Amino acid sequence: MDLELARQVLDHLRVGLILLDWEGRVISWNDWMHRHSSLELPAVKGQRLTEIFPEIQDDRLGWGIEEALRYRLSSVLAPALNPTPLPLYRKPIDRARNERMQQLIYVTPIHHSNCACLIQIYDLTAPRRRERRLRAQSSRLMRVSYQDPLTGVGNRRRFDQDLSQLFRQAKEGGRPLALLMIDVDHFKSYNDYFGHPAGDSCLIQVAHALQEDLRREGDRLARYGGEEFAVLLPDTDPKDACAIAERLRLAVARLALPHPPAPTGWVTVSIGVAAMIPDPNTLDYLLVAQADLALYSAKEAGRNRCFRYDPGSSRAAPCPAG
Amino acid sequence: MGELSELQRDALGELFNLGVGRAARSLSQMVQDEILLSAPAIDLVRANEVIKTLLGTEFKELSLVTMDFEGPFASKAILLFPERNALLIVSNLLAPDLTPEEVSEFEQEAMCEIGNVILNACMSALADEFGVEFRGGLPEHYFSDSQALQLFVSDDQRMVLLLRIHLSMDQQRIHGQLILLLSIDSFQALCTQLDAYLARLSVG
CATH class of the missing domain: 3.30.450.20 (PAS domain)
Known part of the structure; x- marks a missing residue:
């Protein structure tokens, strides 16, 4: 050239x-x-x-x-x-x-x-x-993809990810992790009685009441499915977890949402509590299974109450008052 | 053959610490935050052992920068951060609101530059102390395991100098590896340089 x-x-x-x-x-x-x-x-x-x-x-x-x-x-x-x-x-x-x-x-x-x-x-x-625009878009999508569209709290994807992350941290740090499984009592009959739009509005109000009451930074509320919510409480032992569960139960009761078909006449929740310091071989869904068992026992015992899983007996018992 | 004496190993360790010290000063100035770098350990292995000994299970999440150097000895220098934390630190440097995945997608040039600063600092320290000249190519960035694997062929007989690198900033500490791939000839040339350097030191 x-x-x-x-x-x-x-x-x-x-x-x-x-x-x-x-x-x-x-x-x-x-x-x-x-x-x-x-x-x-x-x-x-x-x-x-x-x-x-x-x-x-x-x-x-x-x-x-x-x-x-x-x-x-x-x-x-x-x-x-x-x-x-x-x-x-x-x-x-x-x-x-x-x-x-x-x-x-x-x-x-x-x-x-x-x-x-x-x-x-x-x-x-x-x-x-262009990158900046794509990033902003991807951050927004990321946020939306982890959010329950109805209630605005975390969705199931958020919960699964939080659970595995917090469980790993608890394992590594030898710190306790607690999980509350929260179920709205007699929700099907609420829907049948008032219709689905009112059911939606009930879930939104319950979610807000729960979120309002969770004051610590690391606590994570998610909608687990249907009328079930889950709360992950890092660094929380069984006693404190029970106290928080009881507070949440009362917070929902204080909403005073009428529920004519329910025995109490009001919207209430049942809560199952589990907490553990996971050892290296424990899988995270053991915590979910324990909280589920406690929730099931709370419902069996008449709903509108908190039960906690007791690792000693492998059964659930009412949360101690206090 | 294929060995480093205690003396050679110590000298190399010191030279690389000189290099990463320079790199830390440059990086700190660039990001206006204190970054500390140290290279506390040095190992010599065969290239085909690298994947086994070094990368193991962490290999899935890594980010690496390679540069080719030519001079008294030729070498491919690789800076490798095997942990997700590494990207996290880089995202701290660059844009705190980015996830590590976004960082690796969007910030390949920046990863290149960070590797570039560290590797150039090490090679210029060697050049100064040995009194020689290296010609350095431009850095390239890889962030997937399959791409990175191609850097090592399975019956690779080259020698590999492995330096553990610690980088700390904002109370976080991450570990990386600096890898110097050398042919047998180049490795011997490096040893010759080291011996000459040690001889000068003991005379002076």
Whole structure:
């Protein structure tokens, strides 16, 4: 390729090219550099890049050039860590607004008698903007995919993930983890009596009452399914778990939602409590099975009460009052 | 053949600690937060043992950056963070609201740059102390096990210097590995450099 053709090709590239000599002085830069820096080659030729752009002196780009000249090592400068190392602008209006181009820069040593270093600059402004938009979207989707659409609390997916994470942490830290399984009493007859829209509204109010009453940061409420909710309580022993369960039961009772077909006449909940310090071989659903057993026993015993699983007897017993 | 003397091992350890010390200063300045790096242990194994000895079960979640260096000896340098925590720290550096998965998808260039800073610092420390020159290529980032596996062929007879790397920031501490893949010839050239370096030290 003759020199004139090479020059034309380099000037048409949509990437910035800077060539430095062994002293770090500009030998050449292409038309892209001229367009985006507003500096023509004759004005910068023979000057060090640090003289043209003093701000890079003690910066990552300055070191990268130093490493290429002195050690013959290459560097990449990513926009996430160094968004705008050089004062380059996509359009004149961006310069007026002081909105710099986001840059991805490669610094590589060149083995030539006159030329020691090539710097390539890519304009990543548009891809970075797209990434930001995608990220915002993916965070929003992530949030939605873990949320129960009716009540706004965590959904089953959230619960499964929280359970496995908190269980692992409890194992590693030798700390207790408690689980409450909460079931709305006689919910089918509530639905039959008032209709499904009222049933939905009942679940929303119960979920809010439960959420309101959980004040500790790490406590996690999720809708387990149908009219069942689950609460994971990290660092909580059986005694405290029972106290919290009882508080939640009363919080729902205080809503005073009429429920004519129910024996009490009001919407109430039954709660099964289980807590353990898991040993290395225990699987997390053992905790769910224990809380389920306790919930079943609470319902058997007449509902609107809290039972807890007792590992000594492998049975459930009423939560101690208090 | 294929051995490092106690003296050579200690010297290499010191040289790499010099390198990661430089890298820590650069990284701290870049992210304006204190980052500490140390390389407390060094091992020598065959390349085909790397996957067995090093990667094991953690191999599924790793992020690695490779760079090729040429000079008195040629080497592929690999910086590998086998744990999810590693990505977590990187996401701390970059954008706290990102999950590690998003970081590895979106921030390959940034991962490259962090590896680049650490590996260049180590190689420039070696270059300074040995009084030699290396030519370093651009970094590449891999984050899936199948891609990474191709870096090691099964009957690979190359030597591997394994350096454990500890990186701490914000009271978190993560462990990575710096891997230097060397042909037998390159390994011997490295030993020659080390001996010359040690000889200079004892004379001085």
